[in-house]
Amino acid sequence: MKNKIIHKAKGLSDRAVAWIFITPTLLLLLAINIYPLIYAISMSFTNFYANKLGREIKWVGLKNYAKILGKEAIWERMQITASFMFWTLLLQAIIGLSLALLLNKKFKGNELLTTLIVLPMMLSPAVVGVFWTYLYNPQVGLFNYIVNFFYDFGSFDMIGSSTLAPWAIVIVDTWMWTPFTMLICLAGLRSIPNYLYEAAEVDRANRLQQFIYITLPSVLPFLLLALLFRGIENFKMFDMVVELTSGGPGSATELASIQLKREAFEKWKTGYSSAYAVILFVTIFGFGNVYVKVMNKIKDR
Amino acid sequence: MVDTSRSPTESSGFSRKLAALIIIIYAVVTLIPITWIILTGFKSVTSSITYPPEVFFEPSLEGYVNLFTTRTRQSQEYLEALPPPETWYEELVRSREMVIAGPSKFFGRYANSLIIGFGATFLSVFLGALAAYAFSRFKIPLKDDLMFFILSTRMFPPIAVAVPIFIMYRKIGLGDTHLGMIILYTVVNLSLAVWLLKGFMDEIPREYEEAAMIDGYTRMGAFFKIVLPQATTGIAATAIFCMIFSWNEYAFAVLLTQFNAQTAPPFIPTIIGEGGQDWSAIGAGTTLFLIPVMIFTVVLRKHLLRGITFGAVRK
Numbered sequence: 001m002k003n004k005i006i007h008k009a010k011g012l013s014d015r016a017v018a019w020i021f022i023t024p025t026l027l028l029l030l031a032i033n034i035y036p037l038i039y040a041i042s043m044s045f046t047n048f049y050a051n052k053l054g055r056e057i058k059w060v061g062l063k064n065y066a067k068i069l070g071k072e073a074i075w076e077r078m079q080i081t082a083s084f085m086f087w088t089l090l091l092q093a094i095i096g097l098s099l100a101l102l103l104n105k106k107f108k109g110n111e112l113l114t115t116l117i118v119l120p121m122m123l124s125p126a127v128v129g130v131f132w133t134y135l136y137n138p139q140v141g142l143f144n145y146i147v148n149f150f151y152d153f154g155s156f157d158m159i160g161s162s163t164l165a166p167w168a169i170v171i172v173d174t175w176m177w178t179p180f181t182m183l184i185c186l187a188g189l190r191s192i193p194n195y196l197y198e199a200a201e202v203d204r205a206n207r208l209q210q211f212i213y214i215t216l217p218s219v220l221p222f223l224l225l226a227l228l229f230r231g232i233e234n235f236k237m238f239d240m241v242v243e244l245t246s247g248g249p250g251s252a253t254e255l256a257s258i259q260l261k262r263e264a265f266e267k268w269k270t271g272y273s274s275a276y277a278v279i280l281f282v283t284i285f286g287f288g289n290v291y292v293k294v295m296n297k298i299k300d301r
Numbered sequence: 302m303v304d305t306s307r308s309p310t311e312s313s314g315f316s317r318k319l320a321a322l323i324i325i326i327y328a329v330v331t332l333i334p335i336t337w338i339i340l341t342g343f344k345s346v347t348s349s350i351t352y353p354p355e356v357f358f359e360p361s362l363e364g365y366v367n368l369f370t371t372r373t374r375q376s377q378e379y380l381e382a383l384p385p386p387e388t389w390y391e392e393l394v395r396s397r398e399m400v401i402a403g404p405s406k407f408f409g410r411y412a413n414s415l416i417i418g419f420g421a422t423f424l425s426v427f428l429g430a431l432a433a434y435a436f437s438r439f440k441i442p443l444k445d446d447l448m449f450f451i452l453s454t455r456m457f458p459p460i461a462v463a464v465p466i467f468i469m470y471r472k473i474g475l476g477d478t479h480l481g482m483i484i485l486y487t488v489v490n491l492s493l494a495v496w497l498l499k500g501f502m503d504e505i506p507r508e509y510e511e512a513a514m515i516d517g518y519t520r521m522g523a524f525f526k527i528v529l530p531q532a533t534t535g536i537a538a539t540a541i542f543c544m545i546f547s548w549n550e551y552a553f554a555v556l557l558t559q560f561n562a563q564t565a566p567p568f569i570p571t572i573i574g575e576g577g578q579d580w581s582a583i584g585a586g587t588t589l590f591l592i593p594v595m596i597f598t599v600v601l602r603k604h605l606l607r608g609i610t611f612g613a614v615r616k
Contacts, residue, residue, distance in 0.1 A: 011519025014439055021435035025428050025451070025491055032488040033454045036465035043465070050464050099327060102320040109321070115602045116328050119335055122594045124549035127587050130570035131338055134580050142337055142354045175331060236458040239551035243570050260460050265556060270464050277461030284458075 044275035051268040064275035074279070077256040084169060084255060085234050089227050091174045096181025097223055101215075103182070104189045114186075118179045125176070129243025132172050133159060136244075159245050162252040169241050169253050173234065181226040188222025189215070221299045228291055235284045256280055338591075341584030346397075349580040363397075364581030366390045367574065368407050368589075372399040407586060410568040414548060414590070416479050417564055421486035421547040426540050428487065429494025430502075430532065434524060436495070437502035448496070455492045459552040467557055477561045482554070486547040494539050501535025502528070537604040541597060548594055565590050 012020070044065070047058045068074055103114060120128075135143040136158040147153065158168040192214065200210045238257040241247065247254035247262075260280060264273035341349050345361040372394055383400070386392040394401050435441065436448060466485065467476070475481030509531065510523040518526065529536075555567040569586045572579055 036462035039465035
């Protein structure tokens, strides 16, 4: 009855409206996202140089892939990337979850503090990178001053030393993105229904038991989700690190994504760098897939 | 006796106070760098490079003047031969033995950021709302696959597609233009916008627009007059995320724009004075650049948490 009336309503049919609403989005995604991606994949089999447009493009098959995977360099960069990801994700998980648990205690001024803590996340990573070079400056930097205030290490250079530089980028990334983990964990904590705790109280479970058997399992899927997003972003990330250390000293902080940028936009080896990008994409896609499967299993338990 | 009257998520007074204390300490520590950025913007160039770092200093607008101008150093005789300075900023620059050569590019870059940031945010929220509504209400073939396809576009590394986009844009005349960058950022944001907004649209009861259509609205009319106003929270939350991204984006901006459409993020790190980076000017530029997102965040902070909740719950 109701449906009939709607069908009689004037204007376009629902079908037409549906397509009018969806088509712009799909067309844009196809043109600006899918087409370039296919283009990049097809270039990865050629010796194309984007700065030599007149030059004949030759099909080289899998040569680019063989060249990249055969070199030590990519494995070194992958190791640097892996350790960067390991430490940032670990620290952001621990600090972010702890902060969320504390904020969930609903004290006065809670909301204002949440807003303040979230601020670093709003900054531009590139601007953050350049500004931290100032804070890390061995002569005038505030960071060095504060560290030396608590314990006198003398002069040290976070960016110039190849042992400290990897930690310099870990610190900045953790400073900037811990709020993200915190927010998602907080969302998870707030979605735990109260009756679970009430039931536990009836069963005389103590606080610690409630935490281990209710809070942790409920928040874990959210934490894992936050880490998935951070992992994908950090694997692709290069803006903050480029501005902070530009991969140096030497190649101490040259993440795979930074090397990719060098090959693509400094050496202009477009074919070669496209193959590199495909390798990185397949890597993150593979890891992401496995991670999501594990995550779903944990969620189902 | 177990105290069952106490709600379990409410903790005792002491542990709540302890939690508050730890959070306050964290907030103070984490805000030091941002505070320092803002303070440095009000330092003179000399005071920005003293050691130990000065917490109390004589405020100066040198950073802001340097941010908006380009200057050349002149000899003492040349400066004395000039007519007296007409403005306070000319006087400030002269006192450093320099003259203003012209305006810097900062204003233009900032304007570009505003145009591209707001343009892309508006467009991605608008298109995202249309698509989200269709996905939420209508039978669409392969709906789940299409939704996943839309999400998966988020995983592509920007550098992988930058070269093809660069070539394609140059061919169709979108290279280094505002429109080109707005379209690009819109596309990057669309996946998130569609996913977030679909969650919010699903929550709006269909009865609202059905009632409106019985009253004589068309489907389109009902969408614009009834559904969109109902989805305000979702639109605000989505807008924040799109805004943060397009305002701060660096990779595409640095690779695809040079003169016309370059935004502020690639520009700010390149501000250099004599003998290295001009930290006062960088501090000033960063502060000005931070203001719009800060206002955005503070005004819409309630929606932010709700937006994240939805994004997290919907997957």
